[in-house]
Amino acid sequence: MYKTLVALTFGLLSSVAVAEQMYRWVDDQGVPQFGQQPPEGKSYQRVDITASPPPGGALREPAPLPSRDANPEEDQQSEIQAKADKAAEAKRLEQCTQLQANLRTLETNPRLSRTNDAGEVERIGEDERQELIAKAKADLENYCKN
Template identity: 35%
Template sequence: MRRMILTSSLLLALSTSAMASQVYKWVDEQGVTHFGSQPPQGQQATSVNTSTAQPKTTTPPPPAPTFDSVADPKQAEYDEKVKKEVAHTEAELRKFCDSMRSNLAQLNNNPRVEFEVNGEVRRMTEEERQKQINDAKKSISENCK
């Protein structure tokens, strides 16, 4: 069965180039343009190129001009300040994500979670535990990579 499908597919793919025949174009006495696979008897006919044209490649647009922060010391100062703020924010986000993943692992693996409310220790109900699991998953999917 596979051999038959493979053979049929191969023949179909090759048949398109075999079916592509020469096309002729001519204009009759009334000025009407005709196309055909055979040139007419006793008339001048031109051969038409039926192959598809390759798409023209375009050159990419020139890159946008960049601002040279080295030329402006004030800008370089702001750039450095922002880089430090971004690095600090990313470090805090990593710490938050690690904490959330740890909490989620605790909630998933420990059905008997206890917590303190107003100085009193109590066990979390299954509904509370499932809500905390869902909240942790949502927070991780929204904030962590």
């Protein structure tokens, strides 16, 4: 048991010592490559692998502190307004995406049908389909301009 533990410890320590040198280069296809041996006849960079990144990824700058002159109520109201604006914009984009999909369906399918209030399936005529296409285009023009 003791010999196995000693062998395992030396194995782990030697693997750390071997893996200290890493090189980076770009191959003929433009793809970055990494290895423990530098390539023959190509320029390469030595990669420092001794420092591990902090837990959670790369270090970030701390968030700026709020100014003391700012009114907390105004800041809270502006945050609420900004969230409401983002939600409204997201809803508008979703509706525009649905409107574009509906227009594609109207334009590419000449034989459309729908279910009326009585639960019966009825076919949409060509004149009505053209009116729906014109209305969908007008709605896209009015509501989905960027």
